[in-house]
Amino acid sequence: MRWHLRLALALLAMFSAWSAAAADLDYGLQPVKVAADTYVFQGANEDFSFDNGGNIVNTGFIVTEVGVVVIDSGPSRLYGEQMRAAITKVTDLPVIRVFITHMHPDHFLGNQAYDDVPILALAGTIDGIRSQANAFTDNMYRLAGSWMRGTEAVRPDEAIDEGELSFGSRRLQVIAGGGHTPDDLMLLDHATGVLFAGDLVFHDRAPTTPHAELDIWLRSLRRIQALPVEVLVPGHGPVTRDLHPVMQTRGYLDWLEQTLNTAARSGVDMAELLYTPLPGEFDALSVMPAEFHRSVSHLYPQRERRELPRVSN
Amino acid sequence: MKIFSSIAIRAPLLAAALLSATGGVAGEAPPADPLRSVQWENMYGLYLAGRPVVFDNRVLVLAPQAAENSLEVPVLVDAGALGRVEKILVIADLNPLPKVLEFYPRESRARIGFRVKLQQSTPIRAAVLTADDKVWHVGGVWVDAAGGGCTAPSVGSGGADWVARLGQVHGRLWDRGAEQSRLRFDVIHPMDTGLASGIPVFHVENIEIRDQDQLLAEIRPFEPVSENPVFTLDLPGRGAVQIRGRDNNGNRFRASVPPPAAAGKAASGAAR
Numbered sequence: 226m227r228w229h230l231r232l233a234l235a236l237l238a239m240f241s242a243w244s245a246a247a248a249d250l251d252y253g254l255q256p257v258k259v260a261a262d263t264y265v266f267q268g269a270n271e272d273f274s275f276d277n278g279g280n281i282v283n284t285g286f287i288v289t290e291v292g293v294v295v296i297d298s299g300p301s302r303l304y305g306e307q308m309r310a311a312i313t314k315v316t317d318l319p320v321i322r323v324f325i326t327h328m329h330p331d332h333f334l335g336n337q338a339y340d341d342v343p344i345l346a347l348a349g350t351i352d353g354i355r356s357q358a359n360a361f362t363d364n365m366y367r368l369a370g371s372w373m374r375g376t377e378a379v380r381p382d383e384a385i386d387e388g389e390l391s392f393g394s395r396r397l398q399v400i401a402g403g404g405h406t407p408d409d410l411m412l413l414d415h416a417t418g419v420l421f422a423g424d425l426v427f428h429d430r431a432p433t434t435p436h437a438e439l440d441i442w443l444r445s446l447r448r449i450q451a452l453p454v455e456v457l458v459p460g461h462g463p464v465t466r467d468l469h470p471v472m473q474t475r476g477y478l479d480w481l482e483q484t485l486n487t488a489a490r491s492g493v494d495m496a497e498l499l500y501t502p503l504p505g506e507f508d509a510l511s512v513m514p515a516e517f518h519r520s521v522s523h524l525y526p527q528r529e530r531r532e533l534p535r536v537s538n
Numbered sequence: 539m540k541i542f543s544s545i546a547i548r549a550p551l552l553a554a555a556l557l558s559a560t561g562g563v564a565g566e567a568p569p570a571d572p573l574r575s576v577q578w579e580n581m582y583g584l585y586l587a588g589r590p591v592v593f594d595n596r597v598l599v600l601a602p603q604a605a606e607n608s609l610e611v612p613v614l615v616d617a618g619a620l621g622r623v624e625k626i627l628v629i630a631d632l633n634p635l636p637k638v639l640e641f642y643p644r645e646s647r648a649r650i651g652f653r654v655k656l657q658q659s660t661p662i663r664a665a666v667l668t669a670d671d672k673v674w675h676v677g678g679v680w681v682d683a684a685g686g687g688c689t690a691p692s693v694g695s696g697g698a699d700w701v702a703r704l705g706q707v708h709g710r711l712w713d714r715g716a717e718q719s720r721l722r723f724d725v726i727h728p729m730d731t732g733l734a735s736g737i738p739v740f741h742v743e744n745i746e747i748r749d750q751d752q753l754l755a756e757i758r759p760f761e762p763v764s765e766n767p768v769f770t771l772d773l774p775g776r777g778a779v780q781i782r783g784r785d786n787n788g789n790r791f792r793a794s795v796p797p798p799a800a801a802g803k804a805a806s807g808a809a810r
C-alpha cells in the first residue's frame with residue numbers, strides 16, 4: 226500500500242515537472258473585459274514565486290479609436306511580450322502609449338516589449354526607477370528565476386503631470402497620487418468610469434509598504450472616494466464595481482499606522498511587535514502575516530526613534 | 539506560538555538532556571542540533587564546550603522568519619523563565635562573524651532586544667548560562683535572509699555628519715508596574731564589521747546600565763550588531779539610570795535617562 230502511494234507521488238512529481246517544462250514559461254495571459262473597450266490581465270493574489278513567474282499584478286489596456294493605451298507592463302520582459310501578443314488578439318490597432326503607475330518592478334519590467342512606444346510616468350516614478358532599477362531587477366531574478374530571462378529595467382521616457390489627455394474622442398484623466406511610493410499614477414477613463422488605481426488600492430491582498438508614507442497614501446485613498454468611479458481596477462486583487470477595495474486598503478493602513486505608533490509610544494521592541502495578533506479581517510488577506518512583518522521592518526524604525534529623546538550631552 | 543506546547547513533556551526531556559550533557563566537556567560530541575545547522579558543531583566547539591549544553595524551549599528567541607532588511611533584523615531573547623542567569627551569548631552560525639553579543643543581566647530580567655546584520659540565512663541562537671548550575675541552555679530559530687548585511691558598508695559612515703553625532707544616545711524609560719521599568723535606547727555608531735574593503739572594524743564593545751547604587755546590566759556587542767544599535771531591556775526599579783559605554787577605538791559615551799514619568803514629559807518636547 227505504502228509503496229503504491231510513494232510510486233504515485235513520484236509519478237505525480239515527475240509529471241508536474243515535465244508539464245511545467247513543456248509549457249515553456251507561458252503566463253497564460255487572458256484579457257478580461259471589464260467595461261467597453263477595456264481589458265484587464267489579472268495576476269494571482271499571492272507573493273512572487275518560481276511558479277507564478279512574478280505574475281501577481283493587474284495590468285490592462287484601453288482600445289481607443291486611435292490606438293491602444295496600456296497600463297503597466299508587468300514583472301518581466303516575457304510578460305510584456307506575451308501581454309502585447311494577447312492584445313493583438315483583441316484588436317488590430319497599434320499600441321500608442323504605455324502608462325507606468327509607479328516604480329515597483331512588477332509594474333514596469335515588461336517595458337522592453339514596448340520599446341517602439343512612448344512610455345509615460347510621473348517624474349518621481351522615473352527618478353525612482355533610475356536610482357533603484359538594478360536592485361529591483363536583481364530581486365525579481367531571485368524571486369521569479371528563469372521567467373526573468375533577458376529582462377532589463379527600461380526607464381519610462383516621458384514625465385507627465387496630472388491632467389486630461391485625449392485619444393480620439395476618449396478622454397483619460399491622469400491623477401497624481403502618492404504614498405504607496407513617492408509618485409503613484411492613476412488613470413480614470415471618463416467614457417467608462419474605469420479607474421486604474423495602481424498599487425494605491427489592494428484587494429484581498431495585504432498592501433505592501435517598502436516605499437510607503439502612510440499619511441500621504443491615506444490622503445490619496447480619500448481622493449479616490451470623491452471620483453466618479455464605476456469600475457475599480459486595483460494594482461493587486463479582483464476588479465470590482467464598487468469602492469470596497471478602497472475601504473479595505475484604508476482600513477488596513479489606518480490600523481497599521483495606529484498599531485505602529487501605539488507600540489512605539491509604549492516601548493514595544495520591534496521583534497515583539499512581529500508577534501502582534503492581526504485582527505481577523507486583516508489576517509484573512511493573502512500574504513499575511515508576512516506582509517505585516519515587512520511593514521514593521523519598513524515603518525517601525527523611524528516611529529520608535531521619534532519616541533526616544535536625546536539623553537546624552 | 540508553539541512555546542507552551544511542550545510543557546507537558548519538557549521535564550523528562552530536560553532531565554534526560556542534563557544527564558547526557560553532564561559530560562559535555564571539550565572533545566565530546568555536542569547534543570544533536572534541532573535546527574540542523576552544518577555549523578553547530580563548530581559553534582559548540584568555539585563558544586560552548588566545557589560546560590554542559592541542553593536545548594531548552596524556555597529560551598525564547600523572537601525574530602522574523604524572513605529578514606526584510608538584512609542590515610537590521612530584529613531579535614528579542616527572553617530567558618526570564620530560567621531563573622538566575624549569568625550571561626546570554628547570541629550567535630548566528632552562518633554569519634562570517636558568528637558572535638553577535640553577550641548580555642550579562644545582573645539585576646535585570648534575562649531579556650534583551652536588539653538588531654543584527656545577517657550575511658545569509660542562518661540560525662540565530664541564544665545560549666543562556668544559568669548562574670547556579672552553570673549549564674548552557676540553548677534556544678534559537680532560523681532566519682531567512684537575502685544577504686549583504688555584513689559586507690555592505692554601514693550607511694552612516696557613508697554620510698558626512700556621523701562623526702559629529704558619534705556616541706549620541708537617545709533613550710527612554712517606561713513604567714512597567716511592579717517595580718519594573720523598560721529601557722529602550724540607541725547609540726549613534728557605524729558598527730563597521732571590518733569586512734567591507736577599506737573600512738576597519740569599528741564597533742561599540744561595552745555598555746553598562748546603572749542606577750545610583752549598582753550595575754543593573756551589561757551588554758557586550760560585537761560587529762554583527764546593527765548600525766546605530768537600538769536595545770530593549772527590562773530593569774528593576776523605577777528610577778533614573780545611567781548609560782556608559784565605549785567602542786573598540788576607545789571612544790566613550792555616557793547618558794542619563796530620566797525616570798519613567800519625567801521621560802514621558804521630556805519626550806513630547808524633545809527634538810532630535
Ligand SMILES: [Zn+2]
Pocket residue numbers: 327329405424433
Ligand atoms: Zn507597488
